[in-house]
Amino acid sequence: MQAFDLLQPTDTGEALKLIAQTQDAAFIAGGTNVVDLMKCGVTSPSTLVDITRLPLDSIEVNSKHIRIGALVRNSDVAQHPDVIESFPMLSRAFLAGASPQLRNMATVGGNVLQRTRCPYFRDPAAACNKRHAGDGCDAFEGYHRMHAILGTSDACFATHPSDAAVALVALDAIVDIQSSSGSRRISLDEFYTLPGETPAIENDLKPGELIVAIEIPRGRAHRHSTYLKVRDRASYEFALVSVAAGLEFDGDRIDAARIALGGVGTIPWRARGAEEALVGTSGDSAYEKAAEIALKHAIPRRDNAFKVELAKRAIVRALEMVRQGQ
Amino acid sequence: MPQLKLKVNGQAHSVELEPNVTLLDALRERLGLVGTKKGCDFGQCGACTVLVDGRRVLSCLSLAMMHANAEITTIEGVATNGSLHPLQQAFIEHDAFQCGFCTSGQIVSALGLLNEGHAHTDGEIREAMSGNLCRCGAYSNILAAVRQEVRRAGI
Numbered sequence: 481m482q483a484f485d486l487l488q489p490t491d492t493g494e495a496l497k498l499i500a501q502t503q504d505a506a507f508i509a510g511g512t513n514v515v516d517l518m519k520c521g522v523t524s525p526s527t528l529v530d531i532t533r534l535p536l537d538s539i540e541v542n543s544k545h546i547r548i549g550a551l552v553r554n555s556d557v558a559q560h561p562d563v564i565e566s567f568p569m570l571s572r573a574f575l576a577g578a579s580p581q582l583r584n585m586a587t588v589g590g591n592v593l594q595r596t597r598c599p600y601f602r603d604p605a606a607a608c609n610k611r612h613a614g615d616g617c618d619a620f621e622g623y624h625r626m627h628a629i630l631g632t633s634d635a636c637f638a639t640h641p642s643d644a645a646v647a648l649v650a651l652d653a654i655v656d657i658q659s660s661s662g663s664r665r666i667s668l669d670e671f672y673t674l675p676g677e678t679p680a681i682e683n684d685l686k687p688g689e690l691i692v693a694i695e696i697p698r699g700r701a702h703r704h705s706t707y708l709k710v711r712d713r714a715s716y717e718f719a720l721v722s723v724a725a726g727l728e729f730d731g732d733r734i735d736a737a738r739i740a741l742g743g744v745g746t747i748p749w750r751a752r753g754a755e756e757a758l759v760g761t762s763g764d765s766a767y768e769k770a771a772e773i774a775l776k777h778a779i780p781r782r783d784n785a786f787k788v789e790l791a792k793r794a795i796v797r798a799l800e801m802v803r804q805g806q
Numbered sequence: 807m808p809q810l811k812l813k814v815n816g817q818a819h820s821v822e823l824e825p826n827v828t829l830l831d832a833l834r835e836r837l838g839l840v841g842t843k844k845g846c847d848f849g850q851c852g853a854c855t856v857l858v859d860g861r862r863v864l865s866c867l868s869l870a871m872m873h874a875n876a877e878i879t880t881i882e883g884v885a886t887n888g889s890l891h892p893l894q895q896a897f898i899e900h901d902a903f904q905c906g907f908c909t910s911g912q913i914v915s916a917l918g919l920l921n922e923g924h925a926h927t928d929g930e931i932r933e934a935m936s937g938n939l940c941r942c943g944a945y946s947n948i949l950a951a952v953r954q955e956v957r958r959a960g961i
Contacts, residue, residue: 486808486825486871508869515828515867516849528825530872555861559924579937580922581852581915584861585868715936 481518485527492534492692496660500688502527507690509551510585512578513594521604522595522611536589536692547656547695550589554644555580557588567696569705569724573647576709579716589691592645592655592668593683597718598638599623609635610679625783626718629791631746632779636679638746640672641718645748647707648694650724650740656693657685668694672747682747700736701726706806708798709742710790719743721791723798732762739774739799744791754795764800771795811874814839815883825871830854832870833880841881841910845939852938853911855918856880862918881910884917892958893917896951904942912938916952923961928953
């Protein structure tokens with residue numbers, strides 16, 4: 481790992497001032513992604529601003545929403561009683577990600593910002609448009625079994641790796657952002673940017689900005705929800721396909737639906753068309769139709785074409801699990 | 807060079823460290839505590855697991871400078887006054903290792919599991935130990951050892 485300076489402010493205003501004043505600086509919290517990518521040689525900030533001493537590590541609960549400080553560790557969100565009770569898909573998504581050690585380190589703010597696991601992105605010797613615009617992409621001809629089928633472009637089809645972000649997108653989560661010049665809020669769904677011709681730009685976070693919290697409204701279809709993750713081994717593996725699903729029933733009739741997909745999109749993928757197709761229906765027959773709609777625009781390639789059918793079946797199964805209260 | 811105070815296994819240390827030194831390298835190379843192993847060094851194998859304030863973390867992805875004032879426990883701090891911890895004894899009884907390289911990470915990780923208190927069934931123990939790889943494939947005996955300690959501790 482190359483040399484860098486480490487700054488350790490204790491209040492948020494000071495941290496924002498430091499990041500604005502310092503050339504080539506980056507924030508570090510859990511470090512699970514930042515340190516890893518620095519060791520790979522993918523990123524090389526000359527200064528790290530350690531934000532773990534900032535007071536952003538609490539969870540606030542009220543009747544309208546739950547507000548999770550950016551520094552709350554993944555494991556603490558997963559085990560929070562209100563998250564388990566009111567947003568089960570989020571607890572399950574956090575528990576489906578990484579390992580207990582990593583979940584004890586990784587923070588919520590970092591989780592939504594984590595970089596892709598594309599092996600060509602992680603290898604500075606490979607061509608990658610995400611690392612260096614215009615270099616090309618070795619994944620198209622190379623190994624791309626894990627790659628995305630939704631939201632892809634000719635420049636990049638790397639998968640967004642987060643489990644939790646998939647549930648957060650389904651739950652209409654809001655990102656609370658601060659900088660030295662003010663604060664703003666944006667929905668997590670809008671926060672993510674499709675790769676298009678500029679895959680280096682992954683989200684709406686500007687230099688000098690810091691995510692301070694994620695807020696989740698108590699919406700319909702949040703309580704009866706689950707997270708289904710399909711992967712190559714039973715645990716400690718990234719998703720081939722994952723589904724965050726929630727349903728609200730009025731008798732037999734679906735009143736509200738939430739579906740988001742992981743492992744298949746270049747960003748955590750909200751399937752709004754599929755949600756709309758479910759509302760007003762009753763019985764399982766609508767599930768398959770919704771799954772067809774969710775994958776309608778999928779672009780399969782040589783090694784990842786299996787994900788189209790796998791995603792459809794995972795959607796149907798996740799919806800059945802929610803209906804059966806699993 | 808910045809000075810860092812580290813508290814490891816109840817003992818205070820003062821070391822000069824560059825900010826890019828990981829907690830793993832600080833333990834092994836600066837403090838001579840080589841029980842914690844460097845496997846992949848990229849947060850994928852679990853061999854470097856230590857406890858920070860009682861919680862299991864990967865020392866290879868932790869910067870030492872970010873752990874001033876923390877209580878760090880390594881495998882060297884698990885036995886007390888020369889007596890093995892019951893979990894260590896369980897690993898021996900169940901032959902829960904072959905080459906032994908992953909073992910200190912397995913044991914410290916299992917201590918974290920016991921502190922968390924969420925794993926009871928075999929399935930839950932397997933899931934909660936999934937961050938520790940064993941290339942020898944001693945998993946079934948590791949499971950038996952951890953299960954015995956979960957039962958003994960009444961978790």
